[in-house]
Amino acid sequence: MRAIDTLLSGDLPRSRLLALALGAILFALALAPFLFPGTRSLDVAAKVCIFIVLVASYDLLLGYTGIVSFAHTMFFGIGGYGIAIAMTRLDAGWSALAIGTAGALAVSLVLSLLVGLFSLRVKAIFFAMVTLAVASFFAILASQLSDLTGGEDGLTFKVPEFLRPGFRLLDEPVLGVVFGGKLITYYLVFTSALALFLGLLRAVNSPFGRVLLAIRENEFRAEALGYRTVVYRTLANCLSALVATLAGVLYALWLRYTGPNTTLDFAIMIDILLMVVIGGMGTMYGSILGTTLFIVAQNYLQDLMKMASGATRGIPLLPDLLHPDRWLLWLGVLFVVCVYYFPLGIVGRLRHGGARKG
Amino acid sequence: MQTAEHPVLETRGLTIRFGGHVAVNEVSCSFHPGTLTAIVGPNGAGKTTYFNLVSGQLRPSAGRVLLFGEDVTDDPAPVRTRKGMGRAFQLTNLFPLLTVRENVRLAVQARARSGLNMVSMWGRQSELIEKAEHFLHRVGLAERSASLASTLPHGDQRKLEVAMLLALEPDIFMFDEPTAGMSVAEVPVILELIHDIKNQKDKTILLVEHKMDVVRSLSDRIIVLHQGALVADGNPAEVIASPIVQEAYLGVSASA
Ligand SMILES: Nc1ncnc2c1ncn2[C@@H]1O[C@H](COP(=O)(O)OP(=O)(O)O)[C@@H](O)[C@H]1O
């Protein structure tokens, strides 16, 4: 019990249902290659792992510090481009991966520090605008510097041999699962994501994390107690950016590709916002539920609707409404309903009535 | 009240204007360790604004603030707090959605300078937690430590405000009407605490208070603000008897 408490930094789910849901998701992701064989479902599982980290790092900003930033996808992209550029320019080995990751982290650190120091002193809306401008500029830069970034096409690159789909650990499949580069990459992604999430959970439940909450609650008072809030916000901004960068590295590694559409697209920024809000801001666990629900819906809603549309054949109007082409409409409806009925997100709802403990 | 010792805190010609209105007008005053100075004056006299200038929540239009002889006029509030100033606010100013214990704990942690620690577990720093409990106990809030600050009744919120000031363990304690709105039964606890601090001898206390009996019994010195200006300064008996106080503060006509 104490080990779990330590692992979760004392921030237990505090709701049986929430604990159950989290356990189920952890179980499903941990055994995804065995439970859901098939390329597409493994892609979905890997994306869920990576986006949990991306969304959790955004929650650190939005939910815990009360900062609205639109530059999160930029840092995500810096991670992806960092290793893509290193892997295409250098030998596609582990050292190139390390150099690309380190370079991306350095760029993100400097950028987040600059953006933070220049604009976190002033009004929140100004910070949001600055991040929007910087992120747009970065996206333009990425598409213009096509010699370096591959422009709109992005960069496809080779990964270390060990991680390539062609690599085989065992000659024969076991339980129908191929033990090869794809599986290894998945578990690299899974364990990294788990470690990063637990690290974030620790950060928000550390003395530092509680100061962030205090700043969100009453900045004036936090200052009067002697906390230099600019320093705290800037650090939170940097930490969030660095974790987003690592998520970008993992995503590029999984896709063996980085391009504007997989990282820098503004639509991804909106998705991140939605996932945080649906899961529950300022809870960390919300990022797990929000992301899983969102990405699974995004990927399987069409299939589900195809089935529903078929099943309701003969009933007027319904099959049309449920036609797979309407999936975006239903996704939208789902979100509106979610936000309307769970203003504190799913986690807030599950914990309903439970006061936070000291 | 003059002592040979160097003043802990000094303001020189401290002035602030809001538009055309001069809320604090060239207040020059020094404060010495081991003394409790009461600051009195009618509502709107500029007492809270003077505190805001001293502890750094507001920047003066003119004048300087010196702390231990050092000019801190350009230091923001957190820096002044770190240099030894502590402030309890007139209008209760808490972290409403954190627990009572967490509120005090944040003050303890600020004092311990461990706010930048990102790797320890907040819930396992037993030394800081015990300290927070200690201060809650002193103000009589130990039983409420797990409640959210926003759920406390007004009197308890005032006590929490005082507990947070104690937890900062400052050299200079600034109380802004600490007993305002408290029930008669609650007031003695706070007064006793202030008395205890005074007995430590090395602390400097500034107290804004309306209740004249409290002022008379606790203070070593009274200064009077009126329309932003310092109009009287001296030992309690003298100041209270002075015509300017009788008129300006107590509302008694001098000729009566
Ligand atoms: N931020 C502000 N802007 C404009 N006027 C202010 C501000 N703060 C205080 N005042 C004015 O300054 C005067 C002094 O207020 P205050 O210091 O709160 O008085 P006191 O604490 O003695 O009752 C009042 O007239 C008040 O309206």
Ligand SMILES: [Mg+2]
């Ligand atoms: Mg006042």
